[in-house]
Amino acid sequence: MQIATTIEDVRRVRWADPAQTWGLVPTMGMLHEGHLSLVRRARADNDCVGVSIFVNPIQFDRRADLDAYPRQLRRDCELLQAEGVDLVWTPAEDEMYPPGFQTYVALDAISQVLEGAARPGHFRGVTTVVAKLFNVFQPTRAYFGQKDAQQAAVIQQMVRDLAFNLDVVVCPIVREPDGLAMSSRNVRLAPDERAAALVLYRALTAARDEWEQGKRDGDRLRATMRAIVESEPLARLDYVSAADPVTLAEITGPADRALLSMAVFFGDVRLIDNMILQ
């Protein structure tokens, strides 16, 4: 496994044999089974696999969240080596954003709802860094998790709009045995918050049960999730949503498919989760 920091090194490894297909898994490190599921899918689909590890400062809307973001580069590299990854790219911040940097990629409507409304500037940071990762790496395929449902939708939109020459592959959410979606932020939960965090999955499954009983009204689905989250004293609800999975517009009245999603604070740790119903 090679470890590259500079753009030049990445390009040299990536184009050593132009006939080989490459899968790229962009991450912010602190890897867990959710990330590794993407790596395994990339390993199965491509000749070579690259993983980028970069805690992207411009996608954090809260400085405290950036500062508190956990990091463990050495352990991440061990995990990736064991998965047969070919190239790990750990760019330095001033290589991604050199002095004088002034070009950003920003999407309209799809990036302004849900996470975009709750975290101003977040998706502008995500799409800018992902566009740069794509330009440097030029992968055949790029892998993202359904865990960040809106991020996956936004990136697919960007790839269509700007004609990036690659396929986006979206992989299912990996959960802990008790249902909590795996996240690098979970390690920051105190034990009582970790127990309380199960409320996200409970709320989603309760709404799914209603959906399966034919109760498919958007307002009702949101009310069900809201009531369950609000019944948990350690949880502070940021938003709940029942939206169209492609446009992300909120569902009013009955629907035949839905993306249920929510963001909930436990102390200063903000967790997101979602479920697709059809």
Ligand code: AMP
């Ligand atoms: P992050 O390091 O949090 O930016 O995540 C990197 C990639 O891993 C993103 O595409 C995430 O959606 C994906 N990911 C994170 N957690 C999970 C999970 N529990 N299941 C599936 N994919 C995940």
